[in-house]
Amino acid sequence: MTVMSYLGAIGAAQREAMEADERVVIIGEDVEANVYGTTGGSGKSRADKGDFLQMFGSNRIRNTPISEEVIVGAAIGAAMTGLRPIVDLSYSSFLYMAMDQFVNQAAKNRYMFGGQASLPVVFRSAMFYGLNTGAHHSDRPYPMFMNVPGLKIVVPSSPYDAKGLLRTAVDTDDPVLTFEACTLWGSKGEVPEEEYSIPFGQARTVREGTDVTVVAISSAVPEAVAAAEQLAEEGISVEVIDPRTLVPLDTAAIVESVSRTGRLVVADPAHRTCSAAAEISAIVAEEAFGSLLAPIVRVTTPDTQIPFSPALEKQLYPNRSYIGDAVRRVTGERVSVPPTPEGVDDALSTQAPR
Amino acid sequence: MSLTNEELLEMQRRMVRIRRFDERASKMVKRGQIPGTVHTSIGQEAQVVGACMALGDDDYMSGNHRSHGHPIGKGSPLGPLMAELVGKSGGVCGGKGGSLHLADFAVGSLGESGIVGSSIPIATGAALSSKVLGNGKVSLAFFGDGAANQGCLYEAMNLAGVWQLPVVFLCENNQYALSTPAHTVTSGVIADRAAGFGMPGVRVEDGQDAMAVYDAVSTAVERARAGDGPTLVEVVTYRYNEHSEGLRLGTDYRNADERTQWLERDPIVLFRRHLVETGVATDEEMDALEAEVLDEVEQAFQFSQDSPFPDPEVAFRDLYTEPIGVTS
Known part of the structure; x- marks a missing residue:
């Protein structure tokens, strides 16, 4: 066990998933520069190995244009054809820009194609509520997506859960939306240093x-x-x-x-x-x-x-x-x-x- | 890019398949044998098959609501497609997709889409996986002139451009978005928009010429496979039927002369003539090919009739890879 922040736990889960399976890629705005702190090393290891971009290369760490619809759609298409993308959408309010892809493609493709497709893709986003970011950045939109059969919805509240649930999300063959709370980013908790996963559907x-x-x-x-x-x-x-x-x-x-x-x-x-x-x-x-x-x-x-x-x-x-x-x-x-x-x-x- | 005689005949065979399949589907809608409606590709066969034949068997493709031609063009067997239109358990999607959502992953068909433009990002993503995995596969997105005005196309073209993805954006410009003439809602030339994304934009003016389409798309596919990135190909073509079968509009938005002119350049007649004139096949052989396809369509129809409807519980399957809630 080690003490880790919520954000650090997310970064650890991403790193471990990237190391475990080369089909895992990270796609999103500003992921190369590790702007949000989940695609980088930390402390001494960061000085030695750099961020994910240096660790895993630009083929697997992909900075995107600000184009949520194609970011989400391309991740879905990539998941249908052999990759296991983790998409960093930064703010949860940005999900609305890609609503068609979430609702009409991610949630429906496996079903309406009679099980031909599997969609191992994770969409991460953070809810910036309680931080005086105003109406456009403060949404907590997970209930909207609960109303869309075909998606899995994750709401971690501790560093331990953030790491274990994200790993399960990456390893599952269905589309997963994780909603992270920014007010919890800095919260600390005991987290195993080794890999582990927490089954979905267990309170x-x-x-x-x-x-x-x-x-x-x-x-x-x-x-x-x-x-x-x-x-x-x-x-x-x-x-x-x-x-x-x-x-x-x-x-x-x-x-x-x-x-x-x-x-x-x-x-x-x-x-x-x-x-x-x-x-x-x-x-x-x-x-x-x-x-x-x-x-x-x-x-x-x-x-x-x-x-x-x-x-x-x-x-x-x-x-x-x-x-x-x-x-x-x-x-x-x-x-x-x-x-x-x-x-x-x-x-x-x-x-x-x- | 020259095709063998065998491939040329296969091209004609697939065009005839689309024609006869969709004629049969149209009849079935009128007779109430297909619930809902369908959108036929009759008149657009050269544009569809010319593009599909430029792809390899393992290459990916996504499509739209005008949905039967694409999987047929990619080589999907007719029986499960027809059964899907009827909603039977033997359907290619087990009866859960229907006409609008045909998909046959076995031939690289990643799915048609009832939402205009919505499958373009999907094909772009398939190209991303090809690039990351280095498996050499090319992806092609079919979309219409209507979808050419959806924002997701330009997000996809930009992303494909900066990442140099092996994807071909294929605009099937049949000149009407339902009743709306493309030129009244489309500023400039669709193919010219490629320039803004630093990729080649090609306009095939005669989309009824299967070889012209094949040549243009082959160039784009080779470019993609070589790692040189995406291409936008606009093919000008024409649909003979109404937007969807059974649709009766009070206004005639298409000029009768225009239709006659396009009918005179029927892609199947043109290509047959080409094959006979160049000695690839005799008229008798072409007659035989058409008879074989008719038989194939009849068998597909029989398959669709013989296949049972799915059990009600099937509605609760295939939502997730593992059971959740009401699903199993």
Whole structure:
């Protein structure tokens, strides 16, 4: 084990995958110069060996023009014919530029060609929310892609998961979209130095508890853990589950947990409507209704665009305070509603179950 | 780039296959034997086959909604193609693609596309894998004059240009995007746009001449295979039928004289005459070839009728390489 940042773990996974299989190539804007820090060496090894460009050569590390549609489409075509590309799209909002290729080609080609194609391709992108980057750079668009059968959706929340899930993504024969949270880039954690992979569809129980299940996604995971620590002091035992992959989704783990705790809060940085939280809530309502002792509460980003000003943005995303209050609500605690603007989160303004 | 007599006959055979296959498909739509509609390549056979014959068996190809000619031109057997049009389990895609999404990976056909222009980046990516893996394969993207105004074409041409990818961009200019005359929505000459990307742009004015198409595309393919990068080839041609079978438009957007003129230069008649005049085949041999193809199409039809419909559970297969959710 070694301590590694989230970003460093992604770089390590990419390097190991490149070393393990020469069909793996990295395609994207600014990947040669290692602008985002995931296509380079680090520390002493960087001085000795340089970045990926020097390590693997320009045939396999490919800087692209700013042309998302063909970057994504070409990666799909390359995957259909023998390569295993990792595409770095930098910002998640840039995925929209290539929507046709994601939806009509990546997701459909294997299916509509009757299984003739396999598409071993990974599309990495980072969600720059919470960093005052304004409306064009702050999106958390993974739920849109959950609505496209044929794609796999990964949302790592820790360095360990970032490395292991990315390796699985590279090794799987289906198109995978990974959504990385920039606010987690610098977070540190223990990561094995050797190669490993984490199977998709297996949630991680981040913290065990008995009173409330909090399913948290991406950057909401550390916030949920922080909330759980505070709540423990108040005598409320919170179980925190990180699905890690949204497609496939570990429904069984979530339902099993709720069947023990009887209460569910879902913390999801995506917009509220048709969010991952909405889907998880619906699944639990369908499959564990009999276990529920209180209504499900979603803690999400409200359905508004992301403003630039720090004075405006910060309040919008699920944080430890909102998650804590949601937990207190489902456990029947009277809560003082935080000083959030009216309508910021419908769940927070509804009456607590008695 | 000279073809053997055998290859010349194969070229004619594939053109006749497309013609008879699509005539049969058109009839089947009218009789309700094909659900939905189809887009025929009747009239465009020289443009399709001239291009496909310039490719090797292992080379890649992607196409569009005018979709039957491409795999036939690349050598795909007719039975599974016909069965796919009907939605049968014996279809080349098991009944999940249909006319718009024919693909036969066995002959390098990476798929037709119902989204105009959408398969151009796919062919470009296949060329990327050829380049990275160094396997010498060339990729060809078929697209129409309508797709020539899609942005993804220019993203692809630029990328192929800077990476010197072994790809041929083949514009099938049949002069109409559904009802819209190409010249009313297309600024300048499509082939000339290649200059902006530093690649050769070739316009084949007589796309009804299979050899003219073959020669132009062969030059592009050789260039690609030699590592010299992409070429844009625009072939001017004409579709005889309506945009799609069964489509009835209130307005006649095409000039009757224009159609007559194009019909007079039918690519199959022209090439047959060429083969007979140059002594490659006799009229009797050409008659026999056409009879063989008719028989082949009849057998394909029978295959499509005999093949069972897929089991309902097939709708839940082939989404992923491993089962997820409702899929198996």
